[in-house]
Amino acid sequence: MAVAALEQEILSMRKRRQLYSLIGLLLVVAVLVSGYSKSNSMNSGGFIQGLSKFFDYPGEIVVEAFEAGPAFFSLMLQFVPAMLETLNIAAVATLLGGAMAVVLAMASTRNVDSWGPLIPVVRRIMDITRAFPELIIALFLIFVLGSSPVPAMIAVAFHTAGALGKLFSEVNENIDRKPIEGLSACGASWLQRIRFAVLPQVAPNYLSYFLLRLEINVRASAILGFVGAGGIGQELRRTIGWGKGAGDETAAIFVLLFITIMAIDQLSSYLRGKLVGSGRAH
């Protein structure tokens, strides 16, 4: 029997694998150690010295917020319109980007019978749209369209299309083809198969990615405010920039932003639970 030979093969394979794992581990450690020491020396401050000052700035904000007392809540209220604007930017961008992403995903997955020649083309398109940081597009559009929420929205939507498109197509990759076959066998057309065999399967995952993206996009939209796209980010830039004296406002914005993200997060897991959870009877 060739078992003896097999044994040798297995032993050497295991050794090799252990060696690879060791090398991989050492590599990661090396990257971490050298990277941190390099960036520590490139920074104007150091990590060790910095730790003692870690709470200086947060402390400053907290103290001011505390001193503001009950007025803090009215400060928060005062920023609600800006927060809503940011939310709107994020929501519209996610909706538009998400819709694009669905189209892109359906056109680029073999598993849902996308048209073959189109697949690599659409995939490259997604790679490129995904690679563009929102900031670049936003700055460019602000240059052309002027300061307003719209450039931020387009920028975020553009990026979202690529990012979600990729995730969606990965979801498509993993669906059960049986229902598709079932519908093919009934003589359903491609669109009908997508609608009834693919969408119901992917909807919970799509929705959960969508909501996850919404959360990311709220933050992205807030940040684009820093470069002139309006919303809460613009306010935040002002208050952070002003520093002492505006710490209570900064804190109010942080809290508002945090609450919003939390709310979206909770909503997202609630909706996901509702969509995926109830189907788990067996």
Add this chain to the structure above:
Amino acid sequence: MTVDTLETPVTQALVWNQVRRRAWLTVVVPLAIFTYLVYTWFAFGVPELLSRAQPERAVILATDSVAYKVHVTKSFRDNEFEVAIEGERTATYDNAKVPDWVQLSGENGVVDLGDGYRVEIDGRTALFTIPGYGVVEGTATADGVETVLPAGPAPDWIKIDPRKLDVRPTLDRRLQVTKTKIEVHNYFGGWENFWFPFRSPLYGMSFSQLYALALSSDRMDPETSNIWFIVNEFLENPDWQHGKVLTALFETIMMAVLGTLTAAFFGLPLAFLAARNFTPSKLLRFGTRRLFDFLRGIDMLIWSLIFIRAFGLGPLTGALAIAFTDTGSLGKLFSEALENIDNKQVEGVRATGANQIQRYRYGVIPQILPVFVSQVLYYLESNTRSATVIGALGAGGIGLLLVETMKTSRDWENTSYIIILTIIVVILMDQTSGWLRRKLIEGK
């Protein structure tokens, strides 16, 4: 056809209602979304924005990013001519060696813009010959500009103002006259001076020449070998600053790699604390989850702004900001993955009499490893992008370079250069992480 059982009987009407309600929902949800979009269309003032949009800026920007212009300037302050690429001090031609489409003789000069377009500068007067239209004459006076046009209505590519004359008959030819100077712009395609600075001895050499030079033992600079000399000249190019750009790019990648790895390193153990099936204590779980929310909820950028006070400026700040935020994101993802593991495998290992740690090692880790690796790699790619953003607004790196070239609108080709590099790096990171993912998860 009602079938009677103890449960509420399913009747035709009931089913029909349910089907109709579902159909109604499928119609109403898209409609609601559409209505919302229409609302925001007006709330954001899109129509007004579109009316104010300046598409020509996009055109300028697009052409400028693939073209460069040479300024021929006559300044009346010192009555001197200056020929410079993009009007930059570092790329000024020696007045004895100006390009052959410029002829200078003391006070006067002739600029041949090709296809019959010509500008003659005579003292304080510029004569612009435009084929098919005639000659536009602009004279700088003590308090403005005097313009003489051919008869007939002025075309819209001529802007006449008592203080300034601006003539741009084609996109790539332009004359401006003010009381202080006469300036002619001649546009050319490509990225001028990309490889070597204007004054470098290597300027204008072809690749084969460079190759030969690199191998030759005649040293351009007695101090270093030719190879190094060439590399150095390239990196030190003052217009394109390749060296600075590459360093910045490296900083950005370093931020992303360090931040992501650190986040993964802390996120994984914390995830166990947040997973229902691993941590029975509700309080601990709740605490860990809220910690994740907190870390994630405050954006990376804000973390980096907060960290500047403690750690100063530089990539460390960026890396820590990424690490903080993504400990939250990855921790949350991992804990979800942990909650979704297939218990069969754990049970199989458990039934052999394995202890807790062994069960984790063989029943749990192999299951979440793919999620772990793929999420970490995914975040690595996404953080490369984020690092440009937080860099732009705080931590440095390629993002800072980008925003500053963009903000000062100095040269769109520099901006495009940085954008292209950034995108190439992000795509490379994306492909590498995809490759690694496939290799680590499917391969072996």
Add this chain to the structure above:
Amino acid sequence: AEITEFRIGLLGGENASDRLRANECLREKTEELLGVPTKLFAPADYNGVIEGLLGGNLDMAWLGASGYAKVFLTDPEAVEPVLVKVNNDGSYGYYSIGFARVDSEINSLEDMKGKTFGFGDPNSTSGYLIPSIEIPKLGYSMKPGEYFSDVVFTGGHEQTIVAVFNGDIAGGVTWADGLGEWEDGYNSGALRKATDAGLVDMTEIKEIWRSPVIPEGPVVLSKKLPDDIKAKMTELMANLVKEDKECGYGVMAGEARGFEPITHAAYESIVAARKAKSE
């Protein structure tokens, strides 16, 4: 006390790599003088340098007046002002300039009623602090919706200029030395830079307001530095133009007579103004 390195912060507003290049000579001189490694840091906005100084992560910087006030107000023990830039004509000041589009038929603040007004960076003296104090003195409230329909921050001098030029906002403020011709964007300042970059056409905008003269910001040193280092650096900076004209041009972003000593007293009024704003 000994130091192991010396860190210089460069204020935002210009291309980072240009700033680094222009200050490279200063870095070399410092390294030579102090005998320790010297690094330059060029963050994106005013706040980066300010935070660096506050955290003790920068040793020297050249601040704007309002920026200095912020550092002082946050932590009076962080830095001390030592020098100020003096122009060729002996003055050390510049102006905040309000401007609007020619075709908007706005000729003064009087015509801005019900229109949008734009500031630049909140830490800018000319782009925010001074106009936000001086303009209300003339009777035009700076509260959004009271006199102006809205008051926004564009983020920086360039953005203000572009926003006004594009018509996104009706008017805004930026800085200039007020010398030379309007058509050139004056001799120096943000308008000049924007003109040189081809961002705006000065003939399409016009000046509608000008502030009283604003003092140049100080060169500051961290108070934690040993006295001998402070003395050495002050001397180096003070003699920069004399000893190396080219380097001085780069560090001071143009021609100037040089740096001259100054103390905190010169900025009392700005500090007070900023403090009043914070309340």
Add this chain to the structure above:
Amino acid sequence: MSFFCNGPVALVAQHDEHNGQGWRVIQFQEVTKTFGSRTAVNKVSFNIEKPQMVGIIGRSGAGKSTLLRMINRLTPASAGQILFDGRDILSLKGGMMRRWQRDCAMVFQQFNLVPRLDVVTNVMLGRLNGHGTLKSLFNIFSQEDVNSALGALDRLGIAQEATKRAEELSGGQQQRVAIARALMQDPHMILADEPIASLDPMNAKIVMDALREIHERDNKIVICNLHTLDTARTYCDRVIGMRDGFLVFDGAPEALTTAVAREIYGADESFNEAATSTAIDAGQSGSRESAGAMTPAAAAV
């Protein structure tokens, strides 16, 4: 063994159109399917001339599924023809092909329902082929569709489950939903690919009874891949045996002796149906003394 042919069986004379009862003939002519170098179905020819219930048996990989999938056009054939009513259904394209798919309903081993949709919608999906795309995209079905779907479900005894999600049902119920969907298509024939392989004995019986009932009442062809011989024997009018892609047996269920079965399954003498799931003779497993499968004896506690 004379009744085995290792190549294609001889072609039966072709009938021209319908037979007496308005029935159409379906003819397989050297139908072949190759996957790369592997021939899954090898020149299979046979006819079905009256509404029979046909069972196809054969070991795993024999080509049973592939054959059925070729009929429904889920898998393209490599060579050969399948004539229905004289028309080659393998050359149909686009809408015509989908029309044909509607006409030969398929029932799968894994049911292939859409698990997250409710039962009645799943059944109504059988009508998609007749619907406009836009209408179906918005999930709009007519009341008539709902009624016939409920009718089909009722016929299979699961109308009560109509509003549940398909995934909430047991395997047997799901398979009945799949059959209801097939009925909804109002097909000429029903193809069932191991319809009971994932079911427990009780449910398997219910499902097979349902298929038989449809065959008998509606007079439809039912072609059924089976992996248990006795099921084929019990329910089918005709059994086709496949081995390595070839049709190796075609005859009445009575002709399916143990020896024949061994031949079809390519098993040697030690192969014992009884040991697993079929029932021909008393099982003698390895060294065991007596399994007594056939001889009920008194049980003692």
Add this chain to the structure above:
Amino acid sequence: MSFFCNGPVALVAQHDEHNGQGWRVIQFQEVTKTFGSRTAVNKVSFNIEKPQMVGIIGRSGAGKSTLLRMINRLTPASAGQILFDGRDILSLKGGMMRRWQRDCAMVFQQFNLVPRLDVVTNVMLGRLNGHGTLKSLFNIFSQEDVNSALGALDRLGIAQEATKRAEELSGGQQQRVAIARALMQDPHMILADEPIASLDPMNAKIVMDALREIHERDNKIVICNLHTLDTARTYCDRVIGMRDGFLVFDGAPEALTTAVAREIYGADESFNEAATSTAIDAGQSGSRESAGAMTPAAAAV
């Protein structure tokens, strides 16, 4: 029916230690498991006094899996005792309990392998109990472990697949890997929870043969949940029937008549094993004329 008891069966006199051949007795004493208000296993008592191959049958939900899982301590019992060698294994804790788990290897319906690990590692996992934590953390196994794992795989005829990932194997192969893992534990007994329910007939036979062979050669107890009666009849020395948590039958396979089976499965007269997968009497399905399951007849092509 005298041989049915709807409560616990009477306790058999307890043997003190090993029996003649050094064999140890295993005793179930009123073993009970409740999930909330549902009693999955209800006061089950029986003894195994010699290395038997025991089959447990009963319909879905009867409590078969729960019983097995209690033995292996995967599910904690609610009441009762299981004595092995006189020691109550239900009260073992920590290392002792894990030691016991190693001694009674478990084989699952879904194999419960670690799909992403290679086959040989999966098998070696059976040795985890003997290993130091640190060593196993770094996936370090000795050459001897590799050797015995290969031996076990070879015995089950799948040594060739040793380097593949478990997920790449077919169901039957995976189940054999699971059995090899069980062998690797060198257990006193093997518990198999529907080991062939996800397998096709051929693979099912291979797996059952392997279990039988282990039982016979190594003289180990094998307790096997089964859902097909004839498998139990063919392979087991003793069959235990469960219904609704109660032990309702315990006897030789010969005692398992159709009537008994009906009683265990709670099925009425219309329940017909032959139609699906077992083999007691000739199946008469609904309206069909004759299935001829028991009467092999000449086949015609």
